[in-house]
Amino acid sequence: MVKYISSRIGQMLVTVVLVSFFTYILVDIMPKDPVYALYGPNITQEEYEAGYRALDLDKPLLVRYGMWASKVLRGDWGTSYKHHMQVWKLLAPKIAVTLYLSVLSAIVSFAVGILLGAVTAVKRGKWQDTVLTFLANLCASLPSFVVALGLLYLFCIRSQLLPTSGFTWPWVDFGKHVRQLAMPLFALSLSGVASICRQTRSSMLEVIRQDYIRTARSKGLRERVVIVGHVMRNALVPVITLLGNRLAYFIGGAMFVENVFSIPGTGSLMVQSINFMDVPVIQAFVVLSAVVISLAYLVTDILYVAVDPRISLD
Amino acid sequence: MREKIEARAAHSGRGRRARQFLRALFHRKIVLVGSIGTIFFVLIALFAPLVAPYDPNVIDKGAYLLGMSPLHPLGTDLYGRDLFSRLVFGARVSLLTGVTATLIAAAAGSLLGIVAAYYGGIVDKILLRACETLDAIPYIALTMALVAILGNGMLNMAVIMCSTCVPFFVRMMRASVLSILNSDYILAAKLSGQSEWKLWLKHILPNSVSPIIVSATQNVGNTIMMESGLSFLGIGISVPMASWGAIISEARPYLTTHPLYVLAPCACLAALIICLNLFGDGIRDALDPSLRGETA
Numbered sequence: 001m002v003k004y005i006s007s008r009i010g011q012m013l014v015t016v017v018l019v020s021f022f023t024y025i026l027v028d029i030m031p032k033d034p035v036y037a038l039y040g041p042n043i044t045q046e047e048y049e050a051g052y053r054a055l056d057l058d059k060p061l062l063v064r065y066g067m068w069a070s071k072v073l074r075g076d077w078g079t080s081y082k083h084h085m086q087v088w089k090l091l092a093p094k095i096a097v098t099l100y101l102s103v104l105s106a107i108v109s110f111a112v113g114i115l116l117g118a119v120t121a122v123k124r125g126k127w128q129d130t131v132l133t134f135l136a137n138l139c140a141s142l143p144s145f146v147v148a149l150g151l152l153y154l155f156c157i158r159s160q161l162l163p164t165s166g167f168t169w170p171w172v173d174f175g176k177h178v179r180q181l182a183m184p185l186f187a188l189s190l191s192g193v194a195s196i197c198r199q200t201r202s203s204m205l206e207v208i209r210q211d212y213i214r215t216a217r218s219k220g221l222r223e224r225v226v227i228v229g230h231v232m233r234n235a236l237v238p239v240i241t242l243l244g245n246r247l248a249y250f251i252g253g254a255m256f257v258e259n260v261f262s263i264p265g266t267g268s269l270m271v272q273s274i275n276f277m278d279v280p281v282i283q284a285f286v287v288l289s290a291v292v293i294s295l296a297y298l299v300t301d302i303l304y305v306a307v308d309p310r311i312s313l314d
Numbered sequence: 315m316r317e318k319i320e321a322r323a324a325h326s327g328r329g330r331r332a333r334q335f336l337r338a339l340f341h342r343k344i345v346l347v348g349s350i351g352t353i354f355f356v357l358i359a360l361f362a363p364l365v366a367p368y369d370p371n372v373i374d375k376g377a378y379l380l381g382m383s384p385l386h387p388l389g390t391d392l393y394g395r396d397l398f399s400r401l402v403f404g405a406r407v408s409l410l411t412g413v414t415a416t417l418i419a420a421a422a423g424s425l426l427g428i429v430a431a432y433y434g435g436i437v438d439k440i441l442l443r444a445c446e447t448l449d450a451i452p453y454i455a456l457t458m459a460l461v462a463i464l465g466n467g468m469l470n471m472a473v474i475m476c477s478t479c480v481p482f483f484v485r486m487m488r489a490s491v492l493s494i495l496n497s498d499y500i501l502a503a504k505l506s507g508q509s510e511w512k513l514w515l516k517h518i519l520p521n522s523v524s525p526i527i528v529s530a531t532q533n534v535g536n537t538i539m540m541e542s543g544l545s546f547l548g549i550g551i552s553v554p555m556a557s558w559g560a561i562i563s564e565a566r567p568y569l570t571t572h573p574l575y576v577l578a579p580c581a582c583l584a585a586l587i588i589c590l591n592l593f594g595d596g597i598r599d600a601l602d603p604s605l606r607g608e609t610a
Contacts, residue, residue: 018447026459134344141591143539145546146580149562149569153577157570252454256543260566271547274458282459290450297450 001305008301012294019290020072020283024065027279037277038081068283078280082272087284091266095288097167098258098265102250105185109192109246114239116193117200121235122227124205132197139194145256148187152260155183165262184257191253192246199242204235237308244297251289338600345599348592355586359405366399370556379572388578391565397575400556401582407557408586411472412538419476420530423483424523430484431491438488445481453478453540461549471544475537486529490522524601532594535587542583558583 035051036043043051056064071078077087116136120129156164163180170177207213208231216226255267266285273281340346358365367387374394381389388397430441448456460474494500495518503513545559558579565575 014443015446015450018443019450022447023451023459026463030459030462032462137344137592137595138588141535141539141587142584143543143587145543145562146584149566149576149580153569153573157573248449248452252452255454256546259547267547270455270458271549274462274549277462282455286451286455286459289452289455293450293452 004305005302008298012298015294016287016290017069020069020287021065023283023286024068025061027282028061030277032277034081034277034279037279072284072287077284080273080278080281082276082278082281087280090281091269091284091288094264094266094269095285097263098251098254098267099292101181101184101188101254101257101263101265102247104181105189105192105250105254106243106247108185108189109196110239110243112189113193113196114200114236117197117239118204118227118232120197120201121204121208121231133201136194136197136201139190140198141195142191143256144187144191144253145260147190148183148257148260151183151187167261167263167265180261184261184263187260188250188253188257192250196239196242196246199239200235203238204231207231207235210234233307237304240303240307241300243303244293244300247296248293251292335600339596342596342599344592345596348589348596351585351589352593355405355589356409358402359409362402362406366396366402368396368399370395370400370403379568379575381572382574389572389574391561391575392568397561397578400561401558401579404556404558404561404579404582405586407468408538408541408583411468411475411541411557412534412590414469414472415475415479415537415541416530416533418472419479419533420483420526422476423480424487424526426480427484427487427489428491428519430488431495441484441488445484448477448481454543457540457544458549461544466549471541475540478540479533479537482533483526483529486525487522490525491518494518494521528594528598528601531597532591535590535594538583538590539587 034055035048035057038055039047039051052058056067059067068078075088077091079085080087080090083090116132120132120136123129152164155162162183163176166180168176168180213226213230216230217223221230254265255270257263258265258267259271269281270285272278273285340349372395374390377386377390377394378392379390380386380394383389386396386398388401391397391400426441430438456478457474460477461471464470464474500513500517503517508516542557542559542562545557546563548563561579562576562583565572565579569576
C-alpha cells in the first residue's frame with residue numbers, strides 16, 4: 001500500500017510539473033505584452049526596455065521557467081501586475097471561497113445523488129423511479145449559470161426571499177451565510193446530483209442482477225440488509241471513482257455561479273487576469289488548481305483500492 | 315404496397331438492422347421528444363434567414379428594450395435588435411460550434427487512441443500522460459488561455475473546446491480497441507491468416523467505433539454548454555455573432571427590469587441541451603443491446 005501511494009504521489013508531482021511548464025509556454029505565447037500590462041501603455045522606449053529586463057524577458061524560456069519554479073518552491077508566487085500585491089495574498093482568500101463552494105457541492109451531490117439513485121434502483125419501474133429518473137435526465141446537463149439565473153429571477157426578483165449576491169463565512173454570520181449560499185449551492189450541485197443519481201442507479205441495477213445477491217436473498221436476509229450491505233457496497237465503487245472528476249468539474253463550474261451571485265471567488269479574478277495579462281496570477285491559479293485536482297484523483301484512486309479488495313496494488 | 319416494402323426491408327439484413335435500431339431508439343416517448351426537439355433546432359439553425367423576421371444585427375436606436383409585441387415577438391435588446399431573430403441565429407452558432415468541436419475531438423481522439431493501443435509501450439505511456447496533464451488543468455482556465463492566444467472566432471472556439479474533450483476520446487478509443495484485441499474472434503481471425511490491414515479495417519475499427527458514436531452525440535450538448543459558458547463570461551465568440559451565451563451575458567443587467575430578455579435565451583439553451591442529451595441517451599440505449607429493455 002505504501003509503495004502504491006508513494007508511486008502515485010510521484011506520478012502526481014510529474015503531472016503538476018508538466019502542467020506548470022505547459023502553462024508557462026501557453027502564457028508566454030499569448031499575444032499581449034506583459035511589460036505594457038505591468039507599466040501601462042504610455043511608457044517610453046527606455047522604460048520599456050528596463051521593464052523588459054526587469055521581467056527577465058531577455059532570458060531564454062527554459063531559464064525563466066527554472067527561475068519561476070525555484071521561487072515557487074520557496075513559496076514565492078511573484079507579484080500581481082494589476083493589483084501590485086503578493087499573488088499568494090491575493091489568491092488565498094479567493095481560492096478558499098471557491099474550494100469551500102466546490103467541496104460543499106461535491107458533498108451535497110454525492111450524498112443526495114447516491115440516496116436518490118438508490119431510491120430509483122430499489123423502486124425500479126414504480127412511479128418514484130419514473131419521476132426521479134425523468135428529472136435526473138432533464139437536469140444532468142443544465143448549465144449552472146442558466147440554473148443560477150433562473151433561481152435569481154424566482155427567489156430574488158419575483159419573491160424577494162433570498163439576498164441576490166455576496167458571500168459571508170459561516171463563522172461571521174451563520175444565518176446570512178445560509179441565505180446567501182442556498183442558491184449558489186443549489187445551482188452548482190443540481191447537475192452533479194442528477195448525474196450521480198443516474199450513475200448510482202445503473203450501477204446498482206447491474207449489481208442487483210448478480211448471483212450473490214440472489215444467494216443473499218435466498219438465505220433469508222432482510223431486504224434492507226441485502227440492499228445496504230451487499231448491493232450498495234459493491235455498486236458504490238464505480239460511483240466513488242467519479243469524485244476526482246466531479247471536483248474538477250465543480251471548480252470550473254463554480255466560476256459561473258460566482259459570476260452570477262457576485263461571490264468573491266477565483267472566477268472573476270481569473271477572467272480579469274486573462275484579459276489584463278496578469279501572468280503571475282494566471283500561472284499560480286492554474287498550477288494550484290492542478291494540484292487540487294490531482295490530489296482529488298489521488299484520493300479517489302486510494303479510496304478505490306481501499307474499498308475494492310479485488311483490485312491489486314501493483 | 316407497404317407490406318411489400320416491409321418484406322423487402324426484412325429480407326435485406328441492413329434494412330432490418332436499421333429498423334430494429336430505429337424501433338429501439340424511439341421505443342421510449344422521451345427519446346422521441348428529444349429527437350423531435352433536436353431536429354427542430356437543427357432546422358431552425360439551417361433555415362435561420364427564413365425563420366428570423368429581422369436581420370439579427372440591424373440596430374434600431376428608437377426601439378431598444380421593447381417588450382413583447384406582434385412586431386417583435388420577444389421584444390428587442392438594448393441596441394434595438396429583434397431578440398427573436400437573434401435567438402434564431404444563435405441556434406446556428408451554438409450547433410455549429412458544438413458539432414464541429416465534437417467532430418474534431420472524436421476524430422483526433424480516436425486516431426490517437428488507436429495509435430496508443432496499436433503501439434503500446436512508450437507511445438501509449440506518453441499519450442496517457444499527456445491526457446492526464448490536460449485533464450488536470452481546469453477546462454475553464456485552459457480554454458481561457460487558448461482563447462487569449464488564438465482569438466475568438468467561431469472555428470477557433472471549436473478547436474479550443476475540442477482540446478478539452480480530446481483526452482476523453484483518446485482513453486475511450488484506446489480502451490475499446492484494447493478490449494477487442496483481446497477477444498477470441500480477433501485471435502481466430504489472426505490464426506486464419508488475415509492480413510494486419512484487413513484485421514484492423516474489417517474487425518477492430520467497426521467494432522470499436524460504436525462507443526465513440528455514443529459519446530460523440532452526448533458530447534455535442536456538453537460542448538454547446540461550454541461555449542455558451544465562455545461567451546457568458548465574456549471570453550467566448552465575439553459579437554456581432556449572436557451566440558446565446560453572449561446574449562445572456564449582455565442581457566444580465568436587465569434581469570430585474572426585462573426578465574424576458576435574459577430568460578428567453580436561457581430557456582433556448584436549456585431546451586437545446588436537454589433535447590440533445592435525451593437524443594444521445596436514446597442512441598446509447600439503442601446501440602447497446604445489454605441495455606435494451608432495461609429502461610422501459
